[in-house]
Amino acid sequence: MGASEELRETLLDLEEARKKEILHRKMAEALLEGLQVLVASKDPKVLFTRLFDAMKKPLGFEAAFVLLENDDGVFVPLTSSDAVFMQTVWRPAAMLKRVIKGNPAAVFDTNLVGEWAAQPEMVRTAARSALHFSIHTAQKQAVMVCTHPDRAYFSKDHVTLAKRFSVLATQALQKLESEERLADLEKKLEDEIRVAELNRRLAESEQKLAHARKMEAVGLLAGGVAHDLNNILTGIASYPELLLMDEQLLPEHRDALETIRDAGFRAAAVVGDLLTVARGAASPREPVNLNSIIDEYLFSHEHQRSLQVYRNAEIRTDLAEDLFNIEGSHVHISKALMNLVYNAVEAVRHTPEGLVQVRTDNRYVDRPLGGYSDIRIGEYAVLSVSDNGDGISSEDLERIFEPFYTRKTMGRSGTGLGLTIVWNVMEDHKGYVDVRTGKDGTEFSLYFPAIRDVISEGEAAPVFKDYRGNGETVLVIDDLEDQRKVASAILTKLGYRPHVVASGEAALEYLKDHSADILLLDMIMDPGMNGLETYGKIIEIHPGQKVVIASGYSKSEDVVAAQDLGAGSFIMKPYTLAKLGCALKEELQR
Amino acid sequence: MKLASGWSTNPDPAKASDEAFEMILKKLGALPHLMFIHSSSDYDNEALLARLGYLAPGVPLQGGTSCMGVITEEGFHTGDGLGLGILGLFDPDGSYGVGIARQGGDPAKAAASALSQALEQAGRPGELPAAIVMTSCPGHEEITISAIEAYLGATVPILGGTSADNDMSGRWQQFCNNSVFHDGISIAVLFTSGDVSYSFHSGYEPTHHSGEATRVSGRILHEINGMPAAAVYNEWTDGLIGETLRHGGSLVPATTFSPLGHPVGHVGGISYYKLSYPVAVLPDKGLELFAEIQQGGEVVLMKGTPDSLASRAGRVVKAAIDAAPFTHDNTEGALVLFCAGCMLAVQDRMDQIVSGLKNILKNKTFLCSFTLGEQGCFIGGENRHGNLMIATLLFGHIEAD
Numbered sequence: 009m010g011a012s013e014e015l016r017e018t019l020l021d022l023e024e025a026r027k028k029e030i031l032h033r034k035m036a037e038a039l040l041e042g043l044q045v046l047v048a049s050k051d052p053k054v055l056f057t058r059l060f061d062a063m064k065k066p067l068g069f070e071a072a073f074v075l076l077e078n079d080d081g082v083f084v085p086l087t088s089s090d091a092v093f094m095q096t097v098w099r100p101a102a103m104l105k106r107v108i109k110g111n112p113a114a115v116f117d118t119n120l121v122g123e124w125a126a127q128p129e130m131v132r133t134a135a136r137s138a139l140h141f142s143i144h145t146a147q148k149q150a151v152m153v154c155t156h157p158d159r160a161y162f163s164k165d166h167v168t169l170a171k172r173f174s175v176l177a178t179q180a181l182q183k184l185e186s187e188e189r190l191a192d193l194e195k196k197l198e199d200e201i202r203v204a205e206l207n208r209r210l211a212e213s214e215q216k217l218a219h220a221r222k223m224e225a226v227g228l229l230a231g232g233v234a235h236d237l238n239n240i241l242t243g244i245a246s247y248p249e250l251l252l253m254d255e256q257l258l259p260e261h262r263d264a265l266e267t268i269r270d271a272g273f274r275a276a277a278v279v280g281d282l283l284t285v286a287r288g289a290a291s292p293r294e295p296v297n298l299n300s301i302i303d304e305y306l307f308s309h310e311h312q313r314s315l316q317v318y319r320n321a322e323i324r325t326d327l328a329e330d331l332f333n334i335e336g337s338h339v340h341i342s343k344a345l346m347n348l349v350y351n352a353v354e355a356v357r358h359t360p361e362g363l364v365q366v367r368t369d370n371r372y373v374d375r376p377l378g379g380y381s382d383i384r385i386g387e388y389a390v391l392s393v394s395d396n397g398d399g400i401s402s403e404d405l406e407r408i409f410e411p412f413y414t415r416k417t418m419g420r421s422g423t424g425l426g427l428t429i430v431w432n433v434m435e436d437h438k439g440y441v442d443v444r445t446g447k448d449g450t451e452f453s454l455y456f457p458a459i460r461d462v463i464s465e466g467e468a469a470p471v472f473k474d475y476r477g478n479g480e481t482v483l484v485i486d487d488l489e490d491q492r493k494v495a496s497a498i499l500t501k502l503g504y505r506p507h508v509v510a511s512g513e514a515a516l517e518y519l520k521d522h523s524a525d526i527l528l529l530d531m532i533m534d535p536g537m538n539g540l541e542t543y544g545k546i547i548e549i550h551p552g553q554k555v556v557i558a559s560g561y562s563k564s565e566d567v568v569a570a571q572d573l574g575a576g577s578f579i580m581k582p583y584t585l586a587k588l589g590c591a592l593k594e595e596l597q598r
Numbered sequence: 599m600k601l602a603s604g605w606s607t608n609p610d611p612a613k614a615s616d617e618a619f620e621m622i623l624k625k626l627g628a629l630p631h632l633m634f635i636h637s638s639s640d641y642d643n644e645a646l647l648a649r650l651g652y653l654a655p656g657v658p659l660q661g662g663t664s665c666m667g668v669i670t671e672e673g674f675h676t677g678d679g680l681g682l683g684i685l686g687l688f689d690p691d692g693s694y695g696v697g698i699a700r701q702g703g704d705p706a707k708a709a710a711s712a713l714s715q716a717l718e719q720a721g722r723p724g725e726l727p728a729a730i731v732m733t734s735c736p737g738h739e740e741i742t743i744s745a746i747e748a749y750l751g752a753t754v755p756i757l758g759g760t761s762a763d764n765d766m767s768g769r770w771q772q773f774c775n776n777s778v779f780h781d782g783i784s785i786a787v788l789f790t791s792g793d794v795s796y797s798f799h800s801g802y803e804p805t806h807h808s809g810e811a812t813r814v815s816g817r818i819l820h821e822i823n824g825m826p827a828a829a830v831y832n833e834w835t836d837g838l839i840g841e842t843l844r845h846g847g848s849l850v851p852a853t854t855f856s857p858l859g860h861p862v863g864h865v866g867g868i869s870y871y872k873l874s875y876p877v878a879v880l881p882d883k884g885l886e887l888f889a890e891i892q893q894g895g896e897v898v899l900m901k902g903t904p905d906s907l908a909s910r911a912g913r914v915v916k917a918a919i920d921a922a923p924f925t926h927d928n929t930e931g932a933l934v935l936f937c938a939g940c941m942l943a944v945q946d947r948m949d950q951i952v953s954g955l956k957n958i959l960k961n962k963t964f965l966c967s968f969t970l971g972e973q974g975c976f977i978g979g980e981n982r983h984g985n986l987m988i989a990t991l992l993f994g995h996i997e998a999d
């Protein structure tokens with residue numbers, strides 16, 4: 009063969025190779041563009057609309073639509089660039105079945121193909137030729153159909169391009185889908201975790217509710233017991249005081265009486281504990297500062313005594329200087345503190361270098377804190393007592409706040425009321441308790457809602473002459489004989505002229521033709537009228553009648569109602585001479 | 599997809615069929631899905647096809663007569679002008695169908711009819727096949743090609759060969775299933791599961807002699823540049839056909855190395871040509887050609903040599919391999935349609951042709967048939983009918999599938 013002929017052929021072949029290369033590059037670019045569209049958009053409609061745009065140039069179609077398989081194996085258009093195809097329904101026959109299997113089909117005359125022949129004339133006119141290829145994902149089967157109104161528009165090159173695109177798009181979609189499925193799975197997992205968390209919280213709050221109910225029930229019980237005990241104690245604590253006012257008392261008698269009186273008041277304090285446990289126990293509210301309560305407590309005799317028992321415990325304080333004030337009851341908080349310190353000191357009994365730390369600080373809770381209790385958003389003054397003892401086991405932790413729950417030998421040091429008191433004090437103060445415990449120790453934190461009030465300068469303790477009476481008449485209304493006797497004795501001592509009656513009815517009867525400068529009214533009387541009803545009736549005959557309410561129970565709604573009617577101060581039984589004196593004086597001078 | 603060839607030179611058509619088919623069955627281990635049958639016109643081809651139809655029931659058969667014999671990867675098969683070659687395609691994931699029609703007075707209609715039968719048998723009416731193989735009687739190949747293109751577009755490669763006899767005496771035949779026609783068009787549609795490649799080249803190059811086809815009627819070229827075509831041709835060829843020019847008559851094989859060319863397209867400034875074989879001088883000193891030349895088109899005197907013709911086949915197949923969308927390893931085999939005129943001109947170099955093909959299609963299956971005209975697809979994608987050409991259809995599979 010001639011060299012020139014060979015050269016010609018080589019050039020022709022080269023040219024052909026170049027053309028093929030250009031075609032392949034164009035195809036690759038088109039494919040890339042199409043794939044980018046696929047990967048970029050998640051909404052299938054948007055995806056396919058963009059895909060149409062991207063593929064229009066390389067495939068040169070006039071219109072395109074995407075068929076999606078529905079549950080009964082019928083294909084319907086998901087989206088179409090031409091409305092004429094939107095109403096079509098496709099039942100795959102031989103051609104579409106092959107397409108679905110992954111073999112693109114170019115139809116040169118739609119009239120000749122089963123699936124198209126089943127379409128309305130209008131549809132076939134709009135698409136005399138068509139190119140079909142599948143894009144399938146693991147779950148969904150889609151067929152992209154490109155159409156042209158001219159017969160025999162699509163070529164073998166279109167088929168080749170469609171085939172490559174179909175493979176790549178399927179891969180891209182499946183990858184996308186697997187990522188989506190992964191994301192879905194993650195989301196589902198997250199949901200499940202959320203639900204589990206919700207359930208846990210629900211169970212927890214149910215548990216907390218049950219706990220609270222239990223506490224309430226026990227509290228009510230304790231309250232009831234305390235009420236009765238309190239009345240009994242009034243005698244034990246108050247008579248010695250009366251006797252002690254006698255200046256001619258023998259010194260040995262004086263000592264004995266003082267012991268009786270102190271024991272009585274200590275007993276009253278225990279009862280007071282029970283009352284604290286009881287819901288709604290009267291707890292005077294005033295702006296207080298936790299730091300001063302702590303200072304006072306640490307210098308108290310009780311504390312010094314407990315330190316003597318447990319010598320190895322070192323107590324350290326770390327008190328925030330600018331600590332928020334709180335509104336609360338000095339006595340109750342002190343009691344809570346005492347119990348925490350006792351427990352802590354007891355916990356480090358066997359710890360070589362026992363350390364108990366009492367701390368305060370201001371905390372702003374900016375999102376609900378999950379802890380032993382759920383702590384709400386707000387400003388708090390926090391008192392915490394921590395120790396480096398052995399910690400509390402998780403079973404114990406669930407129960408430590410229950411009344412009478414103790415790990416200590418019942419009767420000796422532990423009655424199991426300590427933390428119950430702490431709990432109730434915090435409930436009363438609308439605060440929260442948090443416990444953190446572990447092998448290295450335990451920390452109890454008491455969250456008290458902070459207030460911005462300033463504390464008034466402490467008044468000097470009243471002296472007897474300041475609260476002694478001036479021969480004013482006092483009508484004592486109490487259903488219990490002991491109470492009446494104690495009251496009568498104290499009032500006489502204070503310089504009043506008491507008259508006693510045993511019921512509300514008797515008081516009304518007496519006041520029909522007598523008057524009294526002031527009443528000392530018991531709230532709970534049984535049987536007959538209670539304090540509130542009695543007071544209501546009395547002011548009908550003696551409007552503006554002055555009264556001091558005394559009760560062993562609580563500053564109940566009845567007390568508040570009576571005060572609304574005009575009643576003066578309320579005092580808790582058992583009362584001291586000074587307390588009753590001050591209350592009467594204050595009311596008489598009002 | 600898998601290809602296998604079978605052949606026989608057994609003079610008994612049934613035995614020849616048995617032998618050839620057995621080879622295929624052995625190689626494929628199963629019935630093929632399509633068989634191309636090319637056999638000498640001296641065979642009782644009706645008996646041959648009937649036997650094959652019996653051996654391979656339901657398998658589409660397509661083909662026609664080949665000049666002298668056939669070449670397969672096992673050599674040139676001919677014995678006393680008898681040779682049978684079969685190329686079997688095993689492709690369960692593909693679809694294949696064949697159809698045939700007599701041309702009668704309407705070759706275009708016949709082509710469309712054969713094509714639609716083929717698509718019907720393939721079960722893919724309306725769908726674009728990967729390739730079309732045609733076997734036609736001589737005469738209306740251009741019309742057939744344009745009829746096929748009118749039917750399903752100009753983008754499907756069409757390859758084929760005009761059925762030939764051994765001596766141009768007109769005993770050529772076209773096969774389709776059990777039909778054996780003399781004046782028909784047989785078509786196979788190929789929806790392969792793999793892919794195809796093709797090439798269509800001649801072994802000729804243009805000379806500096808060229809002119810305008812000023813008067814043409816069908817395949818008769820009356821005048822070049824307003825002068826009798828045969829006279830012009832004789833002048834261009836330095837008196838190659840002086841004798842015939844005077845008395846008229848057949849030009850075969852004298853003109854085999856000097857056909858007329860007609861530029862079909864340009865690639866990178868280089869023209870490529872469709873060849874027309876001047877077969878006879880007519881009384882008006884016009885030239886009868888075996889392929890049409892466009893009136894007003896350019897006519898170029900082409901020049902070939904025995905060397906170039908003998909090495910042609912391998913080169914053409916190589917071009918198809920180079921252009922294939924699959925690798926050489928994934929090439930399954932080829933159908934080659936080789937101009938009978940060229941073959942006859944270089945008969946003494948048959949070994950060279952065979953080894954050329956075998957070197958290029960190493961360890962691959964192929965069947966080469968000798969035809970009286972070739973239909974092929976040019977580089978630019980044009981389906982054309984030409985003479986003295988070699989057309990190749992290459993089968994392969996795509997890795998990713």
Ligand SMILES: Nc1ncnc2c1ncn2[C@@H]1O[C@H](COP(=O)(O)OP(=O)(O)OP(=O)(O)O)[C@@H](O)[C@H]1O
Nearest residue numbers: 351352355408414415416421422423424425426427
């Ligand atoms: N800081 C602490 N470290 C370890 N265990 C503690 C601590 N505080 C409380 N506990 C456990 O909680 C239980 C209940 O405490 P709580 O103060 O209610 O009762 P108590 O100390 O046993 O008796 P009480 O305080 O009435 O004398 C204790 O018995 C103890 O087991």
Ligand SMILES: [Mg+2]
Nearest residue numbers: 350351426427
């Ligand atoms: Mg305790």
